[in-house]
Amino acid sequence: MLSKLFKAICLLFVAVFYTSFAFAQRTEISLNNDWHFSKDSSAKQSSVINLPHTWNKDDVMDDAPGYYRGPGWYHKTLTLNKSFKDKAIFLYFNGANQETDVYINGHKAGSHKGGYTRFCVEADQYxxxxxxxxxxxxxxxxxxxxxxxxADFTFYGGIYRSVSLITTNKTHFALEHAANGVFVTTPDVSPSSASVKVTGEIDGSANDVQVITTVLNGTKTVAKATTSIKDGHFEHTLPAIGKPHLWSTDDPFLYSVKTQLINKTTGAILDEVVNPLGLRWFKFDGEKGFFLNGNPLKLVGTSRHQDFEGIGNAIPVNYNVHDVELIKQMGGNFLRVSHYPQDPKILETCDRLGILASVEIPIVNAITESEAFTETCKNMQVEMIRQNFNHPSVIIWAYMNEVLLRPKFSDDKPRQQQYFGHIKQLAQALDSLTRKEDPSRYTMIACHGDYNRYRQVGLVEIPQIIGWNLYNGWYGGKTEDFGKFLDSFHHDFPALPIMISEFGADADPRIRSLQPVRFDKSIEYAVDFNKVYLKAIEERPFVAAAAVWNLADFNSETRDETMPHINNKGLLTWDRKPKDTYFFYEANLIKQPFIKISNWLIRAAITDSLNQSVATQPLTVFSNAAKITLKVNGISINTQQVSDGMSTFNVAFKNGINKIEADAIINGKAYKDEAIIKFNLIPRQLQSAKQANLNINVLLGAKRFYTDKARNIWIPDQAYKPGSFGSIGGETYVMKGNGRQSYGTDRNIINTTDDPIYQTQQVRLQGYRFDVPPGKYEITLHFAELTTDKTKEALAYNLDNSTNKEASQERIFDVLINDKPLLQKFNVAAKYGSLTVGTEKTIVTVANKNGIKINFKAIKGEPILNAIQLKKISE
Structure with a gap:
């Protein structure tokens, strides 16, 4: 009873305090809690949720193609007391995808088109x-x-960012386009002096009011100006700031600009907003790259999508902060906010940490040739600019990404030329609009690698900076073509600043390879790819900026590949765990001492031919030291030079736990990293194997290692060798019509999250042998029919594949183990369905030295096997 009384008294105190003081100026109250959500407007089957929220966090990851795209309804009860009377009241949405209608007490109060910019609904009249x-x-x-x-990302539905109630006096700084109504520019900045100009708009009566702007260094006033209002508009230039503390990526010093709307008669503050102020100047140069405060600065960082594993786009605010912190930790100084404006905390954190940024609206892949589409794009661009205008981190406004990637009307060339003309017209309109809205920043279009097409359409000459999304050595071509492309373009347009707006290679964190090849999705290939690209970028001064695609893995529901529905190009996993590619950039970019052992921590291999108590594999250490000394299980094995931020050692691993220590001297101080690697040592001669826990997991038709969800390590197959194990006959499966990968398929395999186990196979297989000693063994055969008549349209970014189709093959075969039938007239597709997991398990008792012999006998078509497991159960 006392606790309830105490709570009531506290609530009454808060209400009185709130009424007496909070509404003197502008207030913001969170409305994130206690909403009812349903897909039915009646809300009869609603669930209680808190914002941020999306209805797609689960269906984007299931095996069924597509995800819910349609309406969703949110209902909330809002109780207002008398203190809200005579106030201007707004519902402020930080993001809802993509068309929103807002109703208050049955009246339509406002609407918004676009899923990524903020919007504000004037609510007091309702x-x-x-x-x-x-x-x-x-x-x-x-x-x-x-x-x-x-686009190659998922269009999550819902109110996926926060919502608040903003109240002001009837006379206030305008919230038009969901901006705060005050815009700060710095017309002249130098080491000796800086000028600050402030403009804005007023809603309500402008009689008897004035605007006071104060520039603060902490609590100290460094400049102040007062001006009157004319026709609802104000502008003033403050006194010059002498010897300003400049904002830079290494020293992101922020002043603050406090702008107040004052009643001249009473002196009362009617409204107040505070904006950050970073005093800096910058320029892009076609020959020499980027300059900040007069100093050359190579911009290297990442692009960023906003979704997170298990949450989708509905991420808590602090997740946004953490992502920018991870870029800074990596040594990055640049963020391409792609392909849409993101949570306000992103640029706030860029301001605070010293990350320069490019922001863009989501015109991706294609346009609609309609006035409505054009007007929506223009409105998005204005919203983006005005909402983010006062962030010193922003240096680029962009408005198109790969808009010629898969153009419409490919079978009607005259009509296609008309379409191209409309694209150019839209680009010119958006570029002109942007330069008018904000002449202090640069404009940019991001293009895919079809240089001639962009040049012919006329898009290259429109923006102030051209961005290239380049994947030479990934979707096609070779990595060495990257540098050649840059040189060729720069030769043709030497005065045009250039940035690499995207580059990257898929890196499935579960896949490793000792023979990395294009599109195997291995970490090793991705590291090699990024090494080539970073070197080419650093060697060319005219490349002003580069953004790795992407900071973290992200959801793309229409993708298949080794991790269906995920684009694996991230330097971090979807839940923000670092990959070796992240360590590579840390080693090359950060200024602090750095040393990190590769995170390939679960391994397996066959024992060496000369020493059957160990297996030798490479191990990479990333560092900005000159040399690294490696210890394995307490014994120093070698000291090696570091090149390109990494050094690779050949390590003899023992079975079980291996303790790894990497030591370096940097600037006269000792630094080290440690790791524990669990190794499954597979005997080369199985007959002499002593392990009671012998466990062999093999991928057929593959050259890569894989760690499954149960943390078992799978190794590539080998041809059978007497005394050991391996496949007999057959050949590696290669998907017909697929020019990207040298083996296997990239199609989604149904009923598993361990797709790489089933995406490769041996075809025309004759047999498989394990020359194991006597004992009882469990054998598991893994099948998936990889041919299918089901056509899947290749995604736009896969330029060398119009479709993924291979005619379904009928296969009927017998499987015998030690001459005893296991599977008779076995038809994988008939039993399980195409592109679907099939598993057959049996127990085999070996009583002699003949081991286990598995025979595949074709009845019709070609026998197949995707993977095989052997596990010793007992002697």
């Missing part, structure tokens, strides 16, 4: 003192007049 009903309809259905139309 609200009443007492209980109010708020209903919000959000619809992420395809709409040809709202970009993006298509």
């Amino acid at each position: 609200l009443k003192i007492g209980v109010n009903d708020i209903a919000v309809k959000v619809d992420n259905s395809f709409n040809e007049n709202i970009p993006p139309l298509t």
